[in-house]
Amino acid sequence: MIYRDNKAEQIKIAYIGGGSRGWAWALMSDLAVCDDLSGDVYLYDIDYESAKNNEIIGNMFNDIEDTRSKWYYHAVETAKEAYENADFVVISIQPGSFEAMASDVHTPEKYGIYQSVGDTTGPGGIVRSMRTVPMFEEIAECIKTYCPDAWVINYTNPMALCVKTLYRVFPEIKAFGCCHEVFQTQDFLREALKDICGIEVAKRRDIKINPVSVNHFTWLTGARYRNLDLFPIYRKFAEKYVAEGYTKGFDSNWRNSAFATSNRIKLDLFLRYGYIAAAGDRHLAEFCEGKWYLADPETVYEWGFALTPISWRLEDLKDRNERSRRLISGEEKLEIQTSGEDGVDQMRSLLGLDSLLTNANIPNVGQIPNLPLGAIVETNAMFHDGAITPVMAGEVPKEIYSMVSRVCAEQEELDRAIAARDVEGIFNVFANDPLVTCSRKDARELFREMVLNTKEYLGMYDLSNI
Numbered sequence: 001m002i003y004r005d006n007k008a009e010q011i012k013i014a015y016i017g018g019g020s021r022g023w024a025w026a027l028m029s030d031l032a033v034c035d036d037l038s039g040d041v042y043l044y045d046i047d048y049e050s051a052k053n054n055e056i057i058g059n060m061f062n063d064i065e066d067t068r069s070k071w072y073y074h075a076v077e078t079a080k081e082a083y084e085n086a087d088f089v090v091i092s093i094q095p096g097s098f099e100a101m102a103s104d105v106h107t108p109e110k111y112g113i114y115q116s117v118g119d120t121t122g123p124g125g126i127v128r129s130m131r132t133v134p135m136f137e138e139i140a141e142c143i144k145t146y147c148p149d150a151w152v153i154n155y156t157n158p159m160a161l162c163v164k165t166l167y168r169v170f171p172e173i174k175a176f177g178c179c180h181e182v183f184q185t186q187d188f189l190r191e192a193l194k195d196i197c198g199i200e201v202a203k204r205r206d207i208k209i210n211p212v213s214v215n216h217f218t219w220l221t222g223a224r225y226r227n228l229d230l231f232p233i234y235r236k237f238a239e240k241y242v243a244e245g246y247t248k249g250f251d252s253n254w255r256n257s258a259f260a261t262s263n264r265i266k267l268d269l270f271l272r273y274g275y276i277a278a279a280g281d282r283h284l285a286e287f288c289e290g291k292w293y294l295a296d297p298e299t300v301y302e303w304g305f306a307l308t309p310i311s312w313r314l315e316d317l318k319d320r321n322e323r324s325r326r327l328i329s330g331e332e333k334l335e336i337q338t339s340g341e342d343g344v345d346q347m348r349s350l351l352g353l354d355s356l357l358t359n360a361n362i363p364n365v366g367q368i369p370n371l372p373l374g375a376i377v378e379t380n381a382m383f384h385d386g387a388i389t390p391v392m393a394g395e396v397p398k399e400i401y402s403m404v405s406r407v408c409a410e411q412e413e414l415d416r417a418i419a420a421r422d423v424e425g426i427f428n429v430f431a432n433d434p435l436v437t438c439s440r441k442d443a444r445e446l447f448r449e450m451v452l453n454t455k456e457y458l459g460m461y462d463l464s465n466i
Contacts, residue, residue, distance in 0.1 A: 018043025
């Protein structure tokens, strides 16, 4: 990498999961419109054919009229080719197959346990972690060997466990996790300000917030627009819409969508505890007691959100593969569609071209004093000149501390147990999760079935006595 004329050139990005038909295309668009960065992106994926297709699509961006910088994409067959001397490593992988995820999400339904996502917490998130953490141990070793000075950006869930693993294996790593759930909450606050006060806010970043917690169960202890404290405004908004939900400015067709919600849960949680729950309802529901919002499909419907079936994800994958084919053949015109993510701006800031204050998932070094040091927490951080400086967020308020500290403690113990390949320890975390509402005997049977369903990915564990 070199600097010339206030630009960073010849940057090397290693994209792990480079066959992605979602995050990878978003990154391509975001890089294409960034006029002070350029370089090469190396796409590594166990599905080499998908990475090769993305190589073709990525290079097609160089011929689009609105493209402001040149990036050259290379599908590679070995991890070494991707990692070696990389300036940035981007990780967005699917840990195992969708068939494995189908077991994560749907097997618990036999015991009356429902999950709206199943990738971060609950029985699905825990078994997914068993697959994911060993993969991230290998990724961390590759970074340590081939590009120890690279900045590492993770998008994979379970976010906290992934980032924790990177630091456990390679303590000197420079890694952080990105999640857009807080961004969507900033947009939601823009809607509240418009609805209650008639004030239109141009950009989500104009809403200044103080996130304090852990990924997908993040809470805001402060939110302002200029001189306005948004908490009293949000209270009026919550009282106005908690019964019916609020969907203006969002996908309002939640009844027929696998992802959209009516936003009732975040409003309900605010009115219960006085702090702003800063994630989508589908994630928030999974961190609460199992019978609050996920007791059964009828309860889910009443709260205005959806259980996302793996059948939908499989159909969506077919659609994305078909779109990949159309783009490569020229049947569909390739267009720049920026993502609204912070990844490229974070790169620019770390390269000293700008500075950026945004939320990030990084180790707790005291920014949340009443959570364990070293735990992966989500707070604001300043990205600037080759550094990430955490912002002092303050303590998790007592009103929500019991919930947040439980989640953090579960993640810490799960990290320990998986690192030690302690299957019984993993089961104890599983059985204690608030979504696991069945008896301990049934929890044992459920855990056994879920693990054996995905044993092809779990060869590093001794499953003989499970």
